[in-house]
Amino acid sequence: MLELSDIRAGYADVQILNGVDLALRPATITTVIGPNGAGKSTLFRAIFGLIRVRSGSIRFGAEEITNEKPARLLARGIAYVPQGRNVVARLSVRHNLELGAVTLADQSLVAPRIEAVMDRFPALRQHQARKAGDLSGGQQKLLEIARALLLDPKLLLIDEPSIGLSPNLVRDVFKVLQGLRDAGVTVLMVEQNTKAALAISDDGLVLELGRARMHAPAAQLLADPAVGRLFLGAAIEG
Amino acid sequence: MAQFLQVLLSGLATGSIYALAAVGFSLVWQAAQAVNFAQGEFVMLPAFLVLIGEHWLHWPLWAALLFGFALSILLLGLAFKRLIVQPFGPDGGLPLVIATMALSILLKEAVKTFYGAEAEPFPSLLPNGTFHVGGAVVSVRDVLNLLAALAVVLLLTLFLDRTKTGRQMQAAAQNPGVAEILGVDVARMTLYAFLLNAALAAVASFLITPVYLAKFSNGESLGIVAFIAAIIGGFNRIRGALVGGLLIGVLDNLTATYVTLSYRAALPLVLLIAVILWRPQGLLGDEEARIV
Numbered sequence: 001m002l003e004l005s006d007i008r009a010g011y012a013d014v015q016i017l018n019g020v021d022l023a024l025r026p027a028t029i030t031t032v033i034g035p036n037g038a039g040k041s042t043l044f045r046a047i048f049g050l051i052r053v054r055s056g057s058i059r060f061g062a063e064e065i066t067n068e069k070p071a072r073l074l075a076r077g078i079a080y081v082p083q084g085r086n087v088v089a090r091l092s093v094r095h096n097l098e099l100g101a102v103t104l105a106d107q108s109l110v111a112p113r114i115e116a117v118m119d120r121f122p123a124l125r126q127h128q129a130r131k132a133g134d135l136s137g138g139q140q141k142l143l144e145i146a147r148a149l150l151l152d153p154k155l156l157l158i159d160e161p162s163i164g165l166s167p168n169l170v171r172d173v174f175k176v177l178q179g180l181r182d183a184g185v186t187v188l189m190v191e192q193n194t195k196a197a198l199a200i201s202d203d204g205l206v207l208e209l210g211r212a213r214m215h216a217p218a219a220q221l222l223a224d225p226a227v228g229r230l231f232l233g234a235a236i237e238g
Numbered sequence: 239m240a241q242f243l244q245v246l247l248s249g250l251a252t253g254s255i256y257a258l259a260a261v262g263f264s265l266v267w268q269a270a271q272a273v274n275f276a277q278g279e280f281v282m283l284p285a286f287l288v289l290i291g292e293h294w295l296h297w298p299l300w301a302a303l304l305f306g307f308a309l310s311i312l313l314l315g316l317a318f319k320r321l322i323v324q325p326f327g328p329d330g331g332l333p334l335v336i337a338t339m340a341l342s343i344l345l346k347e348a349v350k351t352f353y354g355a356e357a358e359p360f361p362s363l364l365p366n367g368t369f370h371v372g373g374a375v376v377s378v379r380d381v382l383n384l385l386a387a388l389a390v391v392l393l394l395t396l397f398l399d400r401t402k403t404g405r406q407m408q409a410a411a412q413n414p415g416v417a418e419i420l421g422v423d424v425a426r427m428t429l430y431a432f433l434l435n436a437a438l439a440a441v442a443s444f445l446i447t448p449v450y451l452a453k454f455s456n457g458e459s460l461g462i463v464a465f466i467a468a469i470i471g472g473f474n475r476i477r478g479a480l481v482g483g484l485l486i487g488v489l490d491n492l493t494a495t496y497v498t499l500s501y502r503a504a505l506p507l508v509l510l511i512a513v514i515l516w517r518p519q520g521l522l523g524d525e526e527a528r529i530v
Contacts, residue, residue, distance in 0.1 A: 048419065071421035086416045088409045095405050102406060103421035147420070 001026040001186050002047070002155055007056035009046040016042040018210035019056065024155075024203075029177055029187040031197040031218065033231045034207035040190040041083065043207065044157045047188075048080045049073055060155070074103045079153035081144050083160035083190075089133025093124055093143055096132045100147035110150070117146040120176075138169035145176060156180060159190045162197075174200045194231060198222050206231065240373035245495045246488060251380035253487015254387030255281075258442035259464035260471065260479035261391055262435035268411040268474060269431030272323050273335050276342035278461020280436065284310040284443035285360050285452040286349050292361075299361055307440050315436030319429055342461065349454040362448035383445050390441055391480050394434065398476065407431060459503065466506045470513045472523020481521060485509070 002024040010016040016039040024030055032040050045051045047058060049069050058066045060076055070080070087096050097117065101110045118125035121142050127135060132143060141161060148156060158177070162170040170193065177187050178200055191197035198204050204221040206214040214221070221227050263277050274280070287309045291302030322341055326334040364382045368375050398404035409417040410427035417424050450456060467486050471478025486506050494502045513520060 050419070070419050071423065074421040080419050082415075082419065086413075086419070088413055088416060090412060091405060091408060098402065099405065099409055099417075099420050099422065102402070 001061070002188070003059040004047070005057055005059075007043075007046060007058065008054045009042060009051055010054070011042075011051065015054070016210050017046060020207070020210065020212050022205060022212055022215065024186055024188060026186050027181055027184045028202035029181050029189060029200060030203040030205055031194070031201040032188065032190045032205045032207055033194045033198070033221075033227075034213075035231070038207040039210040040207055041159055042210075044080065044082070044159050044188075044190065048078065048157060071103050074151055074153075075105075077151070077154035078157065079148035079151060079155070080157040081148050081159065081161065083163060085137070085140055086144050087132035087135070087140050090131055092129055093132050093135065094128040096143055097124070097128075097147050097150060100150040104151060113150050113152070117149055120149075121146050137164045138166060138172075141165060141169070141173065142176075145173065149180075153185060155186045155188065157188050160192060161189065162191060162193045170196065195222070240375075241495070243371065243374040244376065245491045247374075247376055247384070248380050249488035249491030250484055251377075251383045251487070252446075252491065253484035254384045255442050255446045255483075256460070256463050256467050256487050257391060257480045257483025258387050258438045258445075259460060260467035260483045261394065261476055262438035262442075263464050264468045264471075264473060264476060264479040265431045265438075266435045267468070269407070269428045270319075270323055270330075271328075272330055273338065273465075274318075274435075275335060275338040275461060275465070276345060276457075277439070277464045278457025278459070279342045279345035280310075280314045280439035280457070281442045281446065281460050281464075282452075282454065282457035283314065283345055283349065284440040285447035285456075286353055286454075288444070289353070289358055289360065289452060303363075303444065306444075307437070310440040310443075311433055311436045313436075314439055315433040316429070318436070319432040323432075342457065346454050346457065353454070355454060357451035357453040360447040360452045363444060364448070379449070383449075386445060387442070390438065391476070394438070395476055403427075403430070463506050466510045470509055470520060472520025475520065475522045478520050478522035485521075 002022070004020055004022040007017050007020040008015060020039070020043060032043065034040055042051065046053050049067060053066050056066070057064060060078065063076070065073060065076065088099065091099070094114065097114050098110060101113065104110060118128065123139055124143055124146055127139065132140060135143065145158070145161070161173045165173065174196065177189065181187055189197060189201070198218040198221055201218040204216060204218045205212055206221070206227060214227070259277055259281050262280070263274060266272050266274050284306050288302045288306035291297045291305040292299060295302070297305065322337055323330060323334065326337065362379065364379045367378045369378060370376070398408060406417065406422045407427045407430055409420070410422055410424045411431065414424050417427070447456070463486055464483070467482035468479045469482070470485065471480065471482030486509065489509065490502055490505055493505050
């Protein structure tokens with residue numbers, strides 16, 4: 001599916017990723033955990049061609065995709081939902097969705113696909129004429145996910161989807177991700193809410209100091225006392 | 239009343255030219271965070287390009303206009319972006335502002351040196367003449383200028399709001415990071431904004447030069463007024479720039495007629511100060527310079 005070998009990348013003089021190896025199994029959810037500054041978001045930006053990979057290689061299926069531009073990666077079936085707010089605030093919900101499909105070769109598919117994602121997220125249909133910036137934080141996040149789904153991606157990179165969302169909405173978002181996985185989409189997620197994220201994940205990846213320290217089934221990471229102490233807040237909770 | 243109507247209308251006609259320049263100004267600002275202090279010269283130059291076609295190359299007017307329009311887009315759109323704005327990187331800041339000031343001097347002096355310092359007549363594209371409305375004498379050209387400028391701005395907003403390319407331009411301007419991850423070609427959308435600005439400047443040039451004659455110094459006040467109109471209306475709003483331009487045009491004419499001629503140049507500055515004090519985001523603007 002997605003295979004990273006010895007990825008090194010960073011910003012200007014600072015190298016953040018110091019040789020990350022990772023192979024995702026198809027149709028799984030993998031959650032990346034690790035302390036702040038471990039390079040989780042940087043990893044996503046490197047995969048998605050937003051920062052230059054200095055060495056190493058990224059393969060998607062049989063293809064080499066290292067340092068390809070986002071537009072090209074979208075066409076290959078990789079979508080990315082960054083952390084924070086990422087809607088175009090002054091455009092309507094519907095037009096935001098449309099923007100998710102600008103790279104689609106067959107533009108006649110856009111309208112039916114928008115219908116399909118609005119079936120999946122009825123709130124978006126209800127608010128389709130409103131400006132995206134006027135939606136609540138949770139609705140904006142759903143809009144971003146829906147927009148990423150317009151291209152029918154095979155791989156979804158999603159960074160901190162739960163930030164700023166109410167617990168109910170977090171559950172909704174996680175349900176959507178599980179639904180995608182069941183439909184055959186591979187999901188790679190970074191999430192602060194590590195326990196909840198691992199609970200719906202198949203695999204977990206522990207990233208530390210820009211290296212993959214551990215890559216194991218999520219259940220195993222949840223049960224691992226060392227991981228719990230270091231990354232899941234087990235010590236604090238007793 | 240009749241006089242008021244006359245003054246109002248000719249104010250709107252002048253204001254609509256300011257508006258064209260201001261709208262282009264705000265387009266370039268939104269797309270590239272570039273404040274173009276050569277905007278006045280961008281309106282001055284296209285008329286001279288037409289005159290070059292007409293008098294030096296001896297082409298018929300329509301060919302000279304086409305030549306002037308195309309060359310304006312090439313020089314003031316493409317070359318301006320590639321040679322002046324782009325080398326300063328995505329956040330040009332003060333050095334870029336100074337570069338556009340230098341460009342304004344360069345364009346002005348180049349026209350003065352290579353074409354001449356005298357005011358040159360410029361062929362009117364619109365019929366002259368007047369008609370009467372309720373005792374007021376109305377210039378046909380004023381009305382047509384106003385209508386033409388409004389039509390251009392209307393077409394531009396329709397393009398930006400109703401077409402997929404237009405909305406990609408909005409996305410690229412409002413949130414380039416998001417546009418990029420969606421696969422929008424941000425660099426191309428930015429280029430479109432520069433080309434549109436050049437087109438707007440050329441249209442403004444062709445409309446206003448028959449009134450004031452073609453002179454190398456035509457851009458001096460126009461550039462400032464366009465800048466102020468964009469700020470008054472709201473720097474991040476196309477409609478704001480339109481309203482700002484029209485407002486300055488009308489108030490300018492009203493002051494000149496009813497108050498005093500001597501202070502008309504100060505009026506846009508007074509307006510600017512008032513807006514900055516009481517409504518810094520501009521009449522139609524949002525609080526943020528750019529919406530995330």
